Amino acid sequence: MIRIDQLRKNYGSFRALDGIDLQVEQGQIFGLLGPNGAGKTTTVKVLSTLTRPDSGSAIVAGNSVTADPTGVRRSIGLSGQYAAVDEKLTGYENLLMVARLYGMNRHESRARAHELLREFALVDVKDKRAGAYSGGMRRRLDLASALVFRPPVVILDEPTTGLDPRGRLDTWDVISTLVGQGTTVLLTTQYLEEADQLADRIAVIDSGRVIAEGTSNELKVSLGAERIAMTLTSPDFLDDTLRILGRVIGGSARPQVDSTRQRITVPAPQGQRTLLEVLSALDHGGITVTEAALARPTLDDVFLDLTGHPASAESSSQLPSEAQVGA
Numbered sequence: 006m007i008r009i010d011q012l013r014k015n016y017g018s019f020r021a022l023d024g025i026d027l028q029v030e031q032g033q034i035f036g037l038l039g040p041n042g043a044g045k046t047t048t049v050k051v052l053s054t055l056t057r058p059d060s061g062s063a064i065v066a067g068n069s070v071t072a073d074p075t076g077v078r079r080s081i082g083l084s085g086q087y088a089a090v091d092e093k094l095t096g097y098e099n100l101l102m103v104a105r106l107y108g109m110n111r112h113e114s115r116a117r118a119h120e121l122l123r124e125f126a127l128v129d130v131k132d133k134r135a136g137a138y139s140g141g142m143r144r145r146l147d148l149a150s151a152l153v154f155r156p157p158v159v160i161l162d163e164p165t166t167g168l169d170p171r172g173r174l175d176t177w178d179v180i181s182t183l184v185g186q187g188t189t190v191l192l193t194t195q196y197l198e199e200a201d202q203l204a205d206r207i208a209v210i211d212s213g214r215v216i217a218e219g220t221s222n223e224l225k226v227s228l229g230a231e232r233i234a235m236t237l238t239s240p241d242f243l244d245d246t247l248r249i250l251g252r253v254i255g256g257s258a259r260p261q262v263d264s265t266r267q268r269i270t271v272p273a274p275q276g277q278r279t280l281l282e283v284l285s286a287l288d289h290g291g292i293t294v295t296e297a298a299l300a301r302p303t304l305d306d307v308f309l310d311l312t313g314h315p316a317s318a319e320s321s322s323q324l325p326s327e328a329q330v331g332a
């Protein structure tokens with residue numbers, strides 16, 4: 006349903022997309038995962054014909070974004086990074102307006118609006134002005150607007166950025182049910198957990214390039230599954246600790262140490278067993294820790310592993326901790 010080949014886009018002399026290749030099958034949820042500035046929104050803009058690529062091709066539902074932008078627009082529903090609902094209108098009026106804009110007659114428009122309000126759990130607030138909606142409700146209304154005319158392809162740019170954990174979980178529910186209906190979804194996200202939860206396949210992008218592609222499991226296996234995160238009671242223990250980690254985990258472990266020289270992360274090839282062995286060896290060595298835990302890979306780990314540099318400093322690559330409850 007989506008096929009992108011060697012897509013390039015410059016802003017002046019700045020290379021925003023540097024040869025992107027992607028393929029999304031019908032009915033899939035495809036996650037485009039990357040930090041701020043990776044090129045996610047630029048890719049979305051090309052796919053939705055809001056901007057033209059410099060070179061390369063992008064085909065959406067059989068239509069080329071450059072040769073047949075109208076055909077592309079007829080096949081996609083787009084929900085941008087910032088929800089575009091009219092705050093002065095009620096939820097019902099927002100949907101009605103979109104339906105009318107797409108040329109549905111009055112009867113069809115009303116029926117479709119009511120149907121979407123039900124599907125997106127907005128019936129109770131349908132007559133409230135959207136300006137009074139919570140972030141999650143607004144986001145659901147925006148998603149519903151993108152689906153009014155039942156497009157075969159839905160493109161969602163950072164659908165949960167800025168939502169609280171509850172709103173994020175609700176939005177995840179809505180997105181997974183879309184695909185139950187055969188819709189193809191391309192979503193962008195900065196959150197590994199979100200891609201993990203929703204996407205059948207994931208492409209990791211950085212600096213306008215795809216640096217890894219696969220199912221979430223394939224990506225995690227390539228990262229060495231779990232990690233140990235621990236904090237030493239003193240930086241004086243660091244050298245001995247690194248020696249012990251090398252002995253217990255092996256030379257390929259490549260521990261990461263932060264600037265305090267007290268926080269260490271290291272792959273745990275055998276998960277819990279590795280953690281126990283490490284703690285026991287540290288104990289024998291007289292080294293004390295204030296905390297030590299198993300952690301799943303984060304986006305930072307993906308980036309560090311794939312690129313050798315951390316995700317950009319200002320990017321918040323982890324969900325707020327409360328949001329991990331349901332993940």
Ligand SMILES: Nc1ncnc2c1ncn2[C@@H]1O[C@H](COP(=O)(O)OP(=O)(O)O)[C@@H](O)[C@H]1O
Nearest residue numbers: 016019021039040041042043044045046047048
């Ligand atoms: N209109 C523009 N003019 C100049 N630079 C831009 C423009 N839009 C985006 N960029 C730059 O291109 C890069 C990719 O941006 P974007 O696609 O928005 O990334 P993402 O959505 O992954 O955060 C960023 O470095 C951004 O600053």
Ligand SMILES: [Mg+2]
Nearest residue numbers: 045046047086
């Ligand atoms: Mg963006």
